Ligand SMILES: Nc1ncnc2c1ncn2[C@@H]1O[C@H](COP(=O)(O)OP(=O)(O)OP(=O)(O)O)[C@@H](O)[C@H]1O
């Protein structure tokens with residue numbers, strides 16, 4: 001019998017550091033990054049199969065997805081197979097989702113889904129980080145005016161008391177909190193499968 005594996009779900013506001021946190025968990029905690037699918041255009045430097053599986057509307061419609069959302073006019077979705085790839089190799093998984101996706105994973109997977117909600121103390125920092133990342137001005141404006149951006153500034157009430165909230169202001173402090181959280185979750189008496 002092996003310990004039941006987890007999926008760490010990173011959600012929160014655009015620019016709050018979700019991808020950065022996911023990369024940290026892969027590098028420092030040997031997690032498997034689940035690559036999701038999207039119809040949005042790649043950002044400078046983003047690679048197909050590494051950052052996302054980039055799709056068009058027709059290829060997206062053919063996928064068998066665990067959940068699918070629309071965010072700022074583009075479609076995004078993730079598959080159960082993505083999780084299995086990691087779990088079959090004995091790894092915990094990490095996936096970056098919006099809060100609607102995080103709610104769905106909580107409903108479908110219960111406490112196998114460990115939800116981390118990222119926020120920052122000063123919301124003005126978010127647009128600055130997107131600019132520093134190299135996003136185009138028009139893409140940032142569209143993002144900031146989307147209803148999904150505004151929604152994901154706050155933890156959904158359904159995830160209150162369930163999600164682990166981390167204020168990602170200082171990267172060193174965030175790493176410390178991540179290390180503590182991962183240690184606690186993975187040391188807990190495992191449910192057997
Ligand atoms: N604690 C931090 N302090 C300063 N900069 C940070 C911090 N965390 C992340 N960043 C930087 O902020 C930018 C946005 O981070 P990242 O791409 O991880 O955000 P995101 O939440 O995945 O964004 P989006 O939802 O828009 O894709 C990146 O350039 C990243 O290097």
Ligand SMILES: Nc1nc2c(ncn2[C@@H]2O[C@H](COP(=O)(O)O)[C@@H](O)[C@H]2O)c(=O)[nH]1
Pocket residue numbers: 010011012014018036037038040067068069071076077078096097098099100101102152
């Ligand atoms: N519910 C899902 N949300 C997803 C998925 N893949 C990414 N995302 C989230 O979408 C927004 C926008 O992403 P961006 O890369 O364009 O900034 C962000 O909150 C991501 O976390 C998915 O498969 N399902």
